[in-house]
Amino acid sequence: MELALLYSGGKDSSLAAHLLDRFYDVRCVTGSFGLTDDWEHAERAAAELGFPFERVDLDRDVAERAAETMVADGYPRNGIQRVHEHALETIAALDVDAIADGTRRDDRVPTVSRAQAQSLEDRNGIDYISPLSGFGRHAVDQLVDATFDVQQGPSEEVPKADYEDELRTLIADEYGEETVGDVFPDHDQTYVHGRND
Amino acid sequence: MELALLYSGGKDSSLAAHLLDRFYDVRCVTGSFGLTDDWEHAERAAAELGFPFERVDLDRDVAERAAETMVADGYPRNGIQRVHEHALETIAALDVDAIADGTRRDDRVPTVSRAQAQSLEDRNGIDYISPLSGFGRHAVDQLVDATFDVQQGPSEEVPKADYEDELRTLIADEYGEETVGDVFPDHDQTYVHGRND
Structure with a gap:
């Protein structure tokens, strides 16, 4: 069975790939608005784990509207949620039997409700x-530590390929660099460099 | 890492055991009120899958109150939910690093909210x-078919060890056999007989 997994190169989507690999032919798929080459980080991480990779085009209009929302809100949550839903709809249109993402039980965003899941x-x-949605943060971190070689650090320094990078770039271009700092609080990101021995 | 999984011998908790086996030392645990020997079905199913098994005592008062609720409601949902929460609290007191159950995304009962999970x-x-909570019914059925040799049939004929058997027995004893049929609608159960080749 063919499965397309929304993939960032971070620990959560890498663990999701590892869990699903037992049952599905997992393809790691990264959506890109074409604003940066950050998707290449995900391609590299997928290669280090031995998964096939695909880049899919996301709709630039969705990025523009998400950026507007985020700047108006002063926080990224609603904009990220909208982009995630768009990305899921995009990979659901691929020729696959199943799609997946790396959302955890304790994630506040993105979230996919049971009703949204059934509609999709x-x-x-x-x-x-969403293979991690029954795992809390502590359990995910333990399984990641047991499975992967992970780099951790502030968002700006860890080369990951979630929507955040492209949305930061878009907001910097259209609203100015200082607006980026208003919208995105500092937080750590992770990047997976292959499996542990 | 030691993990106690609430186990019935059915397909959902068997798939949960199979998924978690990769990361944890999984012990299949079946709670019993001591009303029937149905827990032995779970013991046999666990042995067929090669997992260690443990029977734990559940509190008879919880069964009495659950039966009262179910008879008053005319359906089993709230009573089953109460018993499931009691069973989770019981296995959480074992000497383990983690506990788990086989609840699926589409289960209406039992359910464990994010707040309940964090409190536990x-x-x-x-x-x-809850390793299956990110999987819908169709996906679970596919993974089960790919993994296990499953027997399916009406609740009364499939030898499983969920709380339902004991609660049926308790209600029959205290409220009469016809009340059992009022509370429990007919539905199919499954029982796992080892792995596929």
């Missing part, structure tokens, strides 16, 4: 799987 | 994991 499945004739 | 974890110093 029914409209696209696929399964939607 | 914080009060007991363990992780609570």
Whole structure:
């Protein structure tokens, strides 16, 4: 069974790939608005784990509207949620049996409700799987430590390929560099460099 | 890491055991009120999958109150939920690093909210994991078919060890056999007989 996993190169989506690999032919898929080359970090991380990789185009209009929302809100949550939903719809249209993402139980954003999940499945004739949604942060961190070689650090320094990088770039271009700092609080990101021995 | 999984011998908790086996030392644990020997079905299913098994005593008062609730409601949902929460609290007190159950995304009962999960974890110093909660019914059925040799049939004929058997027995004893049929609608159960080749 073919499965497209929304993939950033970070620890959560890498653990999701590892869990699903037992049952599905997992393809790591990174959405890009074409604003940066950050998706290449995800491609490299997928290669280090031995998974096939695909870059898919996301709709630039969605990025523009998400950036507007984020700047108006003063925080990224609603904009990130909108982009995540768009990315799921995009990979649901691929020729696959199932799609997945790396959302954890304790994630505040993005979240996919049971109703959204069933709608995605029914409209696209696929399964939607969030293999980490039954795991809390502590359990995920333990499984990641046991499985991967992980680099951790502030968002700006860890080369990851979530939507955040492109949205930061878009906001910097359209609203100025200082607005980026207003919207995105400092937080750590992770990047996976292959499996432990 | 030691993990106690609430186990019935059915397909969901068997798949949960299989998923968690990669990361944890999984012990299949079946709670029993001591009303029937149905827990032995779970013991046999665990042995067929090669997992260690443990029977734990549940509190008979909880069964009595659950039966009262179910008879008053005319359906089993709230009573089953109460018993599941009691069973999770019971295995959380075992000497383990984590506990788990086989609840699926589409289950209406039992359900464990994010707040309940975090409370369980914080009060007991363990992780609570529901490895199937990111999988819908269709995906679970596919993974089960790919993994196990499953028997399916009406509840009364499939030898499983969920709380339902004991609660049926308790209700039959205290309220009469016809009340059992009022509370429990007919539905199919499954029982796992080892792995596929």
